[in-house]
Amino acid sequence: MSENYKFDTLSLHAGHIPDKETGSRAVPIYQTTSYVFNSTEEAASLYNMEVGGHLYTRISNPTVAALEQRLAALEGGASALACSSGMAAMHLVISAICSSGDHIVASSKMYGANINLLQHTMPRFGVNTDFVNPNDPEAIKKAIKPNTKLVFGEVIGNPGLDIMDVPEIAKICNSKNIPLILDATFNTPYLMQPFKHGANIIVHSLTKWLGGHGIAIGGAIVNGGNFDWGDKDKFPTISGPHFALGGISFWEEFGPSALIAKIRAEGMYNFGPSLSPTNAFHLMQGIETLPLRMKKHIENTHSILDFLVSHEMVEWVKHPDLETHPDHEVAKRILPKGSGSIVAFGIKGGREAGKAFIESVQLASHLANVGDAKTLLIHPGSTTHSHLSSEAMKEGGLTDDMIRLSVGLEDFNDIKKDFERGFKAVKKLNK
Amino acid sequence: MIINFKGAKTYIGTGGKSLDNTKKTLCFLHGSGQNHFSFIQQARFFAYKGYSVIAPDMPAHGFSDGNPCKSIKENADWISDLLVDLKLKNVVVIGHSQGCLVALELNRILKSTLEALIFVAGSNEIPVNQFLLDLSKENPQKASQMMVTWGHGIDGDMSINKWPGHSHYGEGNNIMCMNKSTALKYDLHSCNDYSDGIDAAKNVKVPALAVLAKYDQMTPLKSGLKFVELIKNCETHILDCGHFLPSERPVELNSIINSFLSKLK
Numbered sequence A: 001m002s003e004n005y006k007f008d009t010l011s012l013h014a015g016h017i018p019d020k021e022t023g024s025r026a027v028p029i030y031q032t033t034s035y036v037f038n039s040t041e042e043a044a045s046l047y048n049m050e051v052g053g054h055l056y057t058r059i060s061n062p063t064v065a066a067l068e069q070r071l072a073a074l075e076g077g078a079s080a081l082a083c084s085s086g087m088a089a090m091h092l093v094i095s096a097i098c099s100s101g102d103h104i105v106a107s108s109k110m111y112g113a114n115i116n117l118l119q120h121t122m123p124r125f126g127v128n129t130d131f132v133n134p135n136d137p138e139a140i141k142k143a144i145k146p147n148t149k150l151v152f153g154e155v156i157g158n159p160g161l162d163i164m165d166v167p168e169i170a171k172i173c174n175s176k177n178i179p180l181i182l183d184a185t186f187n188t189p190y191l192m193q194p195f196k197h198g199a200n201i202i203v204h205s206l207t208k209w210l211g212g213h214g215i216a217i218g219g220a221i222v223n224g225g226n227f228d229w230g231d232k233d234k235f236p237t238i239s240g241p242h243f244a245l246g247g248i249s250f251w252e253e254f255g256p257s258a259l260i261a262k263i264r265a266e267g268m269y270n271f272g273p274s275l276s277p278t279n280a281f282h283l284m285q286g287i288e289t290l291p292l293r294m295k296k297h298i299e300n301t302h303s304i305l306d307f308l309v310s311h312e313m314v315e316w317v318k319h320p321d322l323e324t325h326p327d328h329e330v331a332k333r334i335l336p337k338g339s340g341s342i343v344a345f346g347i348k349g350g351r352e353a354g355k356a357f358i359e360s361v362q363l364a365s366h367l368a369n370v371g372d373a374k375t376l377l378i379h380p381g382s383t384t385h386s387h388l389s390s391e392a393m394k395e396g397g398l399t400d401d402m403i404r405l406s407v408g409l410e411d412f413n414d415i416k417k418d419f420e421r422g423f424k425a426v427k428k429l430n431k
Numbered sequence B: 001m002i003i004n005f006k007g008a009k010t011y012i013g014t015g016g017k018s019l020d021n022t023k024k025t026l027c028f029l030h031g032s033g034q035n036h037f038s039f040i041q042q043a044r045f046f047a048y049k050g051y052s053v054i055a056p057d058m059p060a061h062g063f064s065d066g067n068p069c070k071s072i073k074e075n076a077d078w079i080s081d082l083l084v085d086l087k088l089k090n091v092v093v094i095g096h097s098q099g100c101l102v103a104l105e106l107n108r109i110l111k112s113t114l115e116a117l118i119f120v121a122g123s124n125e126i127p128v129n130q131f132l133l134d135l136s137k138e139n140p141q142k143a144s145q146m147m148v149t150w151g152h153g154i155d156g157d158m159s160i161n162k163w164p165g166h167s168h169y170g171e172g173n174n175i176m177c178m179n180k181s182t183a184l185k186y187d188l189h190s191c192n193d194y195s196d197g198i199d200a201a202k203n204v205k206v207p208a209l210a211v212l213a214k215y216d217q218m219t220p221l222k223s224g225l226k227f228v229e230l231i232k233n234c235e236t237h238i239l240d241c242g243h244f245l246p247s248e249r250p251v252e253l254n255s256i257i258n259s260f261l262s263k264l265k
């Protein structure tokens, strides 16, 4: 009892104890849509959120719940909810908090779909966002208006690798009673636990390092339980009477878990982006080795940084663990174990050189994902950010020659040899 | 609901239903450093089973303002006055932990109002070690964290929860953080100083139910079993969990309470 298990142990065990009936050591995949009620009274009280339990897999499922509880434990949160993708998590959380007429302050340097959702989709529903430089707490403070309902950013920005000064920004949000919501996909709880720095809500793309093997799409919202939703004028659908469940006040009934309760009762009910139990199982398999993998990801990243920084064909290298990175000091402070395994670099020769490099490496895979156990590469200018103009790319801290590298777990020397092959092709091109 | 009681903003959880003082009322009393969120899975459940429910946040706890009560007797007087203020008759008092001591004192004060007593993870005494008493003054947040860890059985450590996606530790810490920072100190001292439990327990005349926890490190099972011996005809159940029984075994607890209540006249 009360062992207060450490991170590595929780990664393996949290959320599941073998049941007495089967003794299954692995988390069983409860591949079911629904659950037999013992009585009509039981069904009624589950629907009415009087007690916890499962009634329909769109709302919750035992395998998915094991994943959620593992995430809550790893982040030190009050509760978590897993869903079909990182973007589903993002949309669920925004739509749970904001209504038409509300305002968001968000980082200008984020994953393309996060920007698109806030810049183009949400305004159609009356929710507008002002984008600000994530490294500028003063700018964030100035952007907050009376109708601002949340501040959103990525701890480590994709793909520009800007680091948010989470404690500073959390202080600002706290003083204005606005929740700070962070996309913590690139850091994972292994590198940094945002709640310890004052953040209130975390969204994850589990597709990336948490799942870690590029086999399943998934997302999650982890609720710190440390935000006061009690202002009925500001957060009427969380603390005021809600149409669901006879005018329930999620805040008064569920307190620290009000947000997750609301998302289950509204978002999962009415939008329905549920995670399949089988994918939850695959993602949990990944989490079991998260600490081991993250250690090796960081180790390989540091070796690759040394290699790239001194390479004659490399114009520039960007990673927050390098002293040359503008956010290096913040990174050292809030990400002492390392700032993730994404590296951005520019190849001498610009856009064409980048293309030639990507097309001639063999081991590293050219694809649109990050956080796989395998090394991945992409050229954002021609893929993820191709819809943005050069100016817009620059605003987001990107350039045409930039290659985004997601460092995998292969033997470093093999990655190095593969990259040399790519550089050789570029050299030929430059001749 | 929020009322002004004794000049202070006072929050009373009613399980999502408005209070109806013509019905039998279940009065849930939280433990040290807790608030109405101890009974998330009881208040709403029983409010929708035909009972009136009150789960007050004691002064300086949860959403309530005011100065914290400084003894078990003061807690009991406060509740007794509240029942009068709300014009509640036919009350079943359900205490958790410190709430059990308050319930024992209420048994002395309340006359015809009290119909039955339910003790959850309780005893007639709750001695608190000096280390925790000191820490609750110097660093209440740290003290709360330790209580949350000690207070849960294996489900806490392993992040097992009947409520999908919830963490006992994460939720427990935040529930305790909602209180004013002095609340815990006075609660723990109130428990430690209370010494009338044996007489109070022998004095219980109404039907009584005790639900104890096998792995309780705050009010150990041994102490709980001695306690129930002092009460005449106390129906006793033991569940395989830690001290935070209401959130660790909500379904089992609710079912035991439900069948006990159905046997009352």
Ligand SMILES: Cc1ncc(COP(=O)(O)O)c(C=O)c1O
Pocket (backbone or CB within 6 Å): A085, A086, A087, A088, A111, A113, A114, A154, A158, A183, A185, A186, A204, A205, A206, A207, A217, A218, A219, A369, A370
């Ligand atoms: C930082 C970040 N957040 C969110 C997402 C979206 O995740 P998903 O693909 O699981 O929807 C991504 C995907 O690349 C990402 O990089």
